[in-house]
Amino acid sequence: MKVRMAYTKKEAARFIAHLDMTRLFQRAFRRAAVEIVYSEGFNPHPKISFGAPLPVGLVGEREYVDIEVMDLRFEHMREAFVRLSSQMPPGIEVLAWQILPERTPKLMALLDTAVYRVEVPIRNTKGQERGVEVRERLSVMNVQTVDHWLAQKGILWERKKEGKVVTLDIRPFIRSISLVGESPAADAEGSSEVELEIVTVLGNAGSVRPTEILGAFGRDEGVAFDLDRARVKRTGVYWMDVKGERRAPDEV
Amino acid sequence: MFREKGELSEKIEGILPRVAKPGRYTGGEWNMMVKDWRSVEGRMVFVFPDVYEVGMSNLALRIIYGLVNADSRFLCERAFAPWPDMEDCMRDEGVPLFALESKRPVASFDVVGFTLQYELSYTNVLNCLSLAGLSLRAENRRGGDPWIIAGGPCACNPEPLAPFVDVFFLGEAEEQLLVLLDILAVGKLEQRAARDEQACRVIRRKTLRRAVEVPGVYVPEFYTHGRGLEEPSGIAERTGVTTLTGQPAPEESDVIPAVAGGAPYVAEGAPELVKKAVVRDFEGAYFPDKPLVPYLEIVHDRGSLEIMRGCGRGCRFCQAGMIYRPVRERSVETLLVQARSMLEATGYDEVSLVSLSSGDYSRINELLRGLMAELEPRKCNVSLPSLRLDSFDVQIAREVQKVRKSGLTFAPEAGTQRLRDVINKNVTDEDLFRVAEEVFREGWQQIKLYYMIGLPTETWEDLEGIVEQVRGVLAAAKRAGRRGARVTVSASSFVPKPHTPFQWEAQDTPETLLEKQAFLRAGLKVMKVKFSYHDVYMSWAEGLLARGDRRLANVLESLAAAGARFDGWTEYFRSEMWREALVEAGVDGDWYTSRVRSEEERLPWDHLDCGVRKEILLRERAKANALVGGQE
Numbered sequence: 113m114k115v116r117m118a119y120t121k122k123e124a125a126r127f128i129a130h131l132d133m134t135r136l137f138q139r140a141f142r143r144a145a146v147e148i149v150y151s152e153g154f155n156p157h158p159k160i161s162f163g164a165p166l167p168v169g170l171v172g173e174r175e176y177v178d179i180e181v182m183d184l185r186f187e188h189m190r191e192a193f194v195r196l197s198s199q200m201p202p203g204i205e206v207l208a209w210q211i212l213p214e215r216t217p218k219l220m221a222l223l224d225t226a227v228y229r230v231e232v233p234i235r236n237t238k239g240q241e242r243g244v245e246v247r248e249r250l251s252v253m254n255v256q257t258v259d260h261w262l263a264q265k266g267i268l269w270e271r272k273k274e275g276k277v278v279t280l281d282i283r284p285f286i287r288s289i290s291l292v293g294e295s296p297a298a299d300a301e302g303s304s305e306v307e308l309e310i311v312t313v314l315g316n317a318g319s320v321r322p323t324e325i326l327g328a329f330g331r332d333e334g335v336a337f338d339l340d341r342a343r344v345k346r347t348g349v350y351w352m353d354v355k356g357e358r359r360a361p362d363e364v
Numbered sequence: 365m366f367r368e369k370g371e372l373s374e375k376i377e378g379i380l381p382r383v384a385k386p387g388r389y390t391g392g393e394w395n396m397m398v399k400d401w402r403s404v405e406g407r408m409v410f411v412f413p414d415v416y417e418v419g420m421s422n423l424a425l426r427i428i429y430g431l432v433n434a435d436s437r438f439l440c441e442r443a444f445a446p447w448p449d450m451e452d453c454m455r456d457e458g459v460p461l462f463a464l465e466s467k468r469p470v471a472s473f474d475v476v477g478f479t480l481q482y483e484l485s486y487t488n489v490l491n492c493l494s495l496a497g498l499s500l501r502a503e504n505r506r507g508g509d510p511w512i513i514a515g516g517p518c519a520c521n522p523e524p525l526a527p528f529v530d531v532f533f534l535g536e537a538e539e540q541l542l543v544l545l546d547i548l549a550v551g552k553l554e555q556r557a558a559r560d561e562q563a564c565r566v567i568r569r570k571t572l573r574r575a576v577e578v579p580g581v582y583v584p585e586f587y588t589h590g591r592g593l594e595e596p597s598g599i600a601e602r603t604g605v606t607t608l609t610g611q612p613a614p615e616e617s618d619v620i621p622a623v624a625g626g627a628p629y630v631a632e633g634a635p636e637l638v639k640k641a642v643v644r645d646f647e648g649a650y651f652p653d654k655p656l657v658p659y660l661e662i663v664h665d666r667g668s669l670e671i672m673r674g675c676g677r678g679c680r681f682c683q684a685g686m687i688y689r690p691v692r693e694r695s696v697e698t699l700l701v702q703a704r705s706m707l708e709a710t711g712y713d714e715v716s717l718v719s720l721s722s723g724d725y726s727r728i729n730e731l732l733r734g735l736m737a738e739l740e741p742r743k744c745n746v747s748l749p750s751l752r753l754d755s756f757d758v759q760i761a762r763e764v765q766k767v768r769k770s771g772l773t774f775a776p777e778a779g780t781q782r783l784r785d786v787i788n789k790n791v792t793d794e795d796l797f798r799v800a801e802e803v804f805r806e807g808w809q810q811i812k813l814y815y816m817i818g819l820p821t822e823t824w825e826d827l828e829g830i831v832e833q834v835r836g837v838l839a840a841a842k843r844a845g846r847r848g849a850r851v852t853v854s855a856s857s858f859v860p861k862p863h864t865p866f867q868w869e870a871q872d873t874p875e876t877l878l879e880k881q882a883f884l885r886a887g888l889k890v891m892k893v894k895f896s897y898h899d900v901y902m903s904w905a906e907g908l909l910a911r912g913d914r915r916l917a918n919v920l921e922s923l924a925a926a927g928a929r930f931d932g933w934t935e936y937f938r939s940e941m942w943r944e945a946l947v948e949a950g951v952d953g954d955w956y957t958s959r960v961r962s963e964e965e966r967l968p969w970d971h972l973d974c975g976v977r978k979e980i981l982l983r984e985r986a987k988a989n990a991l992v993g994g995q996e
Contacts, residue, residue: 124392127380128659132387136659139394139711142742150743169381199711201394201659341378 125203507564779829
């Protein structure tokens with residue numbers, strides 16, 4: 113039977129590479145004595161499939177994985193869940209699991225939306241009086257500028273990958289950017305900090321990181337985001353139903 | 365606004381997004397032990413002077429980490445040499461070498477313990493000390509600094525590192541390390557309460573005197589000559605050296621420390637001959653049944669079951685075979701219990717049998733049957749990495765490799781019977797061809813053959829023998845009906861090691877080794893066999909340190925100053941740097957590597973007893989030499 117599990121990826125665990133997550137779950141399930149089903153064939157591999165990979169270093173508040181396990185009796189489900197929760201390393205918390213009905217679409221095929229929260233400092237590049245400058249800089253993040261920026265046909269971004277630079281249009285991957293909060297002058301240099309919600313498109317065509325979006329926005333609108341110090345978390349991954357409403361992967 | 369609470373200190377957290385494989389530096393592995401700093405009397409950090417994936421695979425780390433943490437008086441944390449990208453960030457941001465568990469600086473522990481697994485990690489040892497913000501030389505460190513201790517196989521000749529290390533530990537840790545830690549922890553406590561540095565030095569001396577009473581403990585500053593004991597790191601000039609007794613040093617005192625004649629060169633209270641520590645009760649010795657389970661893939665990513673310690677084969681080139689004696693086995697019953705508890709605690713799906721020669725374990729079939737019965741229902745595998753050709757049993761291989769028939773490795777080591785007799789490797793061509801045919805018939809696709817080049821007495825005929833042997837294995841594949849079988853050949857370069865019958869021999873020069881590699885490459889090319897070999901300059905540097913003395917400390921120091929690190933990694937090893945460092949220190953490297961040493965010469969490790977007496981080594985050497993030219 114297939115179970116869909118929601119979990120967190122926080123603290124030190126957020127630095128675990130996506131590719132290493134399979135092994136992590138495999139071992140945790142073994143320790144919890146919940147048996148994972150392996151594929152047949154010459155090189156059997158565990159039937160574990162993720163939705164959208166979470167980039168290394170990002171906090172995931174509610175990530176999902178589908179795992180095929182040997183049938184559990186209904187009355188043992190609760191017990192197995194408790195055992196499994198106790199075998200997860202710090203930072204990985206099992207939030208929920210459910211048995212998937214037959215023919216439920218795979219996470220990979222289902223998910224089309226990711227929601228991020230980003231806290232990012234903005235450097236005081238002008239070195240002027242703090243109060244005035246901060247307000248001025250924050251004003252670039254208002255609704256009009258963002259909408260205006262997003263209204264462009266395409267937004268080109270140079271992605272560095274293994275020493276090569278690939279130019280891609282990131283506009284199709286951005287659903288929305290909104291300002292959630294702002295705080296002036298957190299330090300002596302007079303920098304400020306904004307908190308944003310960024311919603312992106314997930315799918316086969318690829319994806320874009322929130323820091324890439326901010327990199328492009330900063331470049332075009334002259335905002336000095338301190339992206340090295342950005343704190344990014346993914347609050348959830350979703351699929352859009354026919355009415356265009358966001359639904360969680362457990363709502364299937 | 366949110367902020368991750370995690371235990372990473374903020375600076376480290378700030379660096380991690382910028383480096384490759386940040387999981388190397390986060391800790392948080394399953395079974396990690398974090399003890400309260402204030403609840404213990406002694407705090408040790410185990411430093412593995414290589415990258416995380418290598419260090420985490422090491423059985424010594426697993427044993428010592430578990431052993432020390434299991435004692436309520438102590439805690440043990442871990443640190444690894446950061447990969448250069450991380451090191452550069454750490455230096456930029458002023459982050460010192462830190463322990464993964466508490467993220468405390470390594471310099472804040474009471475004891476910093478290095479493991480010396482291979483000679484080319486010595487530059488990383490110094491680099492780690494420097495990254496920790498500690499003075500490299502023991503004489504420059506202060507009472508508030510931690511004790512620097514080091515153990516592992518290379519501690520059987522640790523002289524090149526002598527000035528940097530307070531205490532070496534020879535042999536096996538299980539029964540003596542805690543005794544040593546107790547002494548050092550008390551000493552550190554006293555030093556911290558001391559009035560001044562003068563008082564610290566007195567306590568240091570007193571503590572080290574207590575330490576040398578523990579089996580296996582070697583305090584290098586107690587062994588010296590030249591200007592005498594008051595200048596422990598004083599290096600003797602090559603001529604005109606006088607000893608404490610006022611006599612001129614003997615000629616062979618070029619090799620430091622010269623303890624010829626014993627007492628005059630040894631500080632009072634320290635033994636003339638330091639004996640390695642041997643675990644008496646191997647059956648009951650500490651076994652890490654809850655080993656750390658890493659997240660990123662490490663080199664040996666599986667549970668390790670140490671079935672046997674020591675090897676009775678007596679291959680004359682093999683240091684491990686000499687220094688891990690005597691041979692001791694764990695019982696099948698104990699091993700099955702250990703396997704079960706380890707699997708339950710880790711979730712590993714593979715258990716690897718660890719020993720120098722698993723086929724020699726007296727109850728190997730019984731053990732494997734027991735393990736398979738235990739592991740098969742859990743869908744776990746057994747791997748047997750060190751099977752020897754002459755003890756090879758196809759039945760065993762069939763048992764353990766039920767699922768995957770990927771590849772088998774054999775180590776004939778030399779190409780002719782004569783040379784195999786010289787090195788005491790009792791394998792015949794017939795053995796190899798028979799076994800090869802059998803395993804190909806059984807369905808294996810690939811055989812790896814391991815050889816050494818540059819062995820004592822080697823001639824071109826012996827190298828031609830390697831080519832011939834490979835041809836024979838390919839013919840065996842053909843007979844077994846496997847034309848597509850793959851045979852790969854690896855030839856490492858022989859490096860004479862201390863405490864072996866070959867400790868007096870000259871090492872082939874890099875130039876000679878290059879010629880020999882070219883010869884093999886050409887011979888194997890026509891057979892379309894994949895051939896791999898070692899960097900000859902790395903083997904040269906390894907040989908230099910392996911049989912080096914204290915004068916090489918200056919070389920290591922200038923290497924460290926020049927930024928040498930990860931010298932065990934081809935991509936970071938720079939032979940020019942080594943040559944320059946030798947010139948700078950005024951040391952002739954070839955004097956250590958390319959010279960046949962006289963049997964009368966006092967060797968830099970003669971005051972260290974690693975289990976095999978010199979007479980036996982000499983006898984074995986004579987046997988090997990008797991076979992020279994037997995073919996000519």
